[in-house]
Amino acid sequence: MEGKKSAIIIGAGIGGITTAVYLAKNGYDVEVFEKNGSPGGRCGQMIRDGHRFDLGATMMLMPGIYREIFKSLGIPIFENGDIKPLEDLYKIYFDNNEIITFSPDAEKMKIQHEKIEPGSFVKSQKYVTDGYEIFQIGVHKLIGRNFYNIFQFANIRNVGMLIKLKTYISNWAYAKKFFRNRHLLMAYTFQNIYVGQSPFNSPALFSMVPAAELIEGSFFPKGGMFAIIEKLLAAAQSCGVKFSYNMAAKTIKVSGKRAEGVIFDDGTEVKADIIVANADLPYVYRKLLPDKRQSQRLDNMKYSCSAICYHWGLDKVYPQLGHHSVFLSDGFREGLDRIFIDKSVSDHPSFYVHAPARTDPSAAPENQDTLSFIVGAGHVDKMKKQDWDTLAKKTRAAVIQRLKQLGLEDIEEHIKFEICFTPEDWESVCNISRGSVFGSLAHNLLQMGYFRPHNQHSRYKNLYFVGGSTHPGNGIPNVLLSAKLTSERILNN
Numbered sequence: 001m002e003g004k005k006s007a008i009i010i011g012a013g014i015g016g017i018t019t020a021v022y023l024a025k026n027g028y029d030v031e032v033f034e035k036n037g038s039p040g041g042r043c044g045q046m047i048r049d050g051h052r053f054d055l056g057a058t059m060m061l062m063p064g065i066y067r068e069i070f071k072s073l074g075i076p077i078f079e080n081g082d083i084k085p086l087e088d089l090y091k092i093y094f095d096n097n098e099i100i101t102f103s104p105d106a107e108k109m110k111i112q113h114e115k116i117e118p119g120s121f122v123k124s125q126k127y128v129t130d131g132y133e134i135f136q137i138g139v140h141k142l143i144g145r146n147f148y149n150i151f152q153f154a155n156i157r158n159v160g161m162l163i164k165l166k167t168y169i170s171n172w173a174y175a176k177k178f179f180r181n182r183h184l185l186m187a188y189t190f191q192n193i194y195v196g197q198s199p200f201n202s203p204a205l206f207s208m209v210p211a212a213e214l215i216e217g218s219f220f221p222k223g224g225m226f227a228i229i230e231k232l233l234a235a236a237q238s239c240g241v242k243f244s245y246n247m248a249a250k251t252i253k254v255s256g257k258r259a260e261g262v263i264f265d266d267g268t269e270v271k272a273d274i275i276v277a278n279a280d281l282p283y284v285y286r287k288l289l290p291d292k293r294q295s296q297r298l299d300n301m302k303y304s305c306s307a308i309c310y311h312w313g314l315d316k317v318y319p320q321l322g323h324h325s326v327f328l329s330d331g332f333r334e335g336l337d338r339i340f341i342d343k344s345v346s347d348h349p350s351f352y353v354h355a356p357a358r359t360d361p362s363a364a365p366e367n368q369d370t371l372s373f374i375v376g377a378g379h380v381d382k383m384k385k386q387d388w389d390t391l392a393k394k395t396r397a398a399v400i401q402r403l404k405q406l407g408l409e410d411i412e413e414h415i416k417f418e419i420c421f422t423p424e425d426w427e428s429v430c431n432i433s434r435g436s437v438f439g440s441l442a443h444n445l446l447q448m449g450y451f452r453p454h455n456q457h458s459r460y461k462n463l464y465f466v467g468g469s470t471h472p473g474n475g476i477p478n479v480l481l482s483a484k485l486t487s488e489r490i491l492n493n
């Protein structure tokens with residue numbers, strides 16, 4: 001009888017762990033090696049003095065994709081009631097103190113829309129319905145399938161699909177067909193930053209994001225986003241997957257047309273029938289493989305933006321802040337230009353705040369608060385003068401100033417501790433090229449579908465990739481799909 005096939009997975013991010021479960025359930029002996037001391041990568045967790053922080057991802061969007069993937073793995077996800085829909089998606093604050101609360105409740109949306117721009121509610125419904133159609137076409141024809149050759153992607157039928165997906169117009173220009181009011185334009189396009197893009201030069205395809213949020217809702221698990229990782233870990237362990245932490249892969253050993261094994265920092269060498277790299281794809285080509293030409297080609301591609309993140313444990317609760325808050329600055333476009341052109345941060349940045357204890361009190365000690373801030377920033381660029389420590393200090397001051405304007409006058413005095421991640425930290429902690437955490441590779445049309453680096457190496461056919469920088473792209477729903485598609489490719493071989 002033939003023995004079990006073996007697989008090594010480099011990285012215990014959500015992409016790596018999900019692939020491990022798929023493979024183990026299909027008869028593989030799987031071992032996952034992670035460079036850090038704990039799993040999750042950009043969906044990891046930190047706990048300090050009773051304050052629990054989600055390190056990166058905080059919003060559980062597109063629940064249909066989670067449902068599909070978890071069902072295919074036989075893992076209950078929504079069934080035991082510890083993942084709840086949020087009543088409101090987020091509150092958006094503008095500089096003139098105008099507030100828009102994004103909510104799946106149509107009546108709530110109608111009242112706000114008609115106050116800001118009479119007639120805009122009906123238009124918003126069209127924007128959302130059309131955006132949701134884009135989402136459905138996108139999932140079936142672009143992001144939810146493997147492309148085995150270029151003809152499956154670039155064919156006459158798909159030209160029609162690309163037109164339907166609104167890839168010919170920028171998201172901002174497209175939104176202007178629906179709204180005149182600047183705040184509404186900002187409210188329906190800022191979500192591009194979720195995939196590290198500016199709405200001014202990314203396709204209107206991404207109008208699918210607010211549409212999917214408003215139609216399918218936003219959810220939050222008890223225990224934070226890391227609870228998703230825990231569910232996957234439990235399933236992986238129950239089907240025999242082994243995990244080794246503090247094991248950084250140093251080289252993928254290749255011979256002829258095969259990847260033979262992995263050599264780790266401590267000199268250990270492990271061999272397997274297949275290798276799956278969940279670590280950032282351009283990093284893997286640059287650092288772990290001998291393939292310098294391909295690595296150079298990847299270097300010349302476009303990269304997403306990065307983020308400066310602050311995690312605060314506070315000894316006071318600020319109930320003014322809901323679970324998710326978004327502060328959009330009047331200098332919206334200028335801010336995006338500072339990020340994408342100058343590779344820096346705006347002096348008056350737009351930013352996002354996560355207050356998980358609003359939904360799950362266990363995220364903070366009683367009468368205390370746990371807040372995380374995400375501020376879009378340029379990625380690490382050796383050609384620019386970037387002093388991230390100074391930028392992080394300046395940006396922190398701007399964030400505090402904006403919170404004071406909202407009435408949180410004393411917030412700075414109540415910060416017990418702070419953990420800050422700059423683009424350089426993202427680069428070193430998770431090995432994300434240029435600290436481009438929302439990609440790393442950008443999601444422009446020429447880097448999507450068949451044009452995104454493939455999930456199977458073209459020479460070493462037993463070397464596969466999974467995660468945000470391969471097909472279909474970044475964000476947890478995409479990465480879950482990536483795990484399914486990569487596993488399908490492996491299992492169909």
Ligand SMILES: Cc1cc2nc3c(=O)[nH]c(=O)nc-3n(C[C@H](O)[C@H](O)[C@H](O)COP(=O)(O)OP(=O)(O)OC[C@H]3O[C@@H](n4cnc5c(N)ncnc54)[C@H](O)[C@@H]3O)c2cc1C
Binds near residue numbers: 035
């Ligand atoms: C600030 C921020 C906010 C976000 N918000 C959201 C959100 O609200 N909703 C959402 O859906 N998505 C969000 N995302 C995106 C989401 O977190 C990512 O798409 C997802 O977690 C990426 O998973 P991954 O498996 O592709 O990669 P990673 O999580 O990066 O996992 C790769 C793993 O490989 C490990 N590794 C790297 N090099 C090596 C090596 N040499 N040897 C061994 N191990 C190695 C890394 O340490 C890491 O654990 C956010 C991301 C960030 C950064």
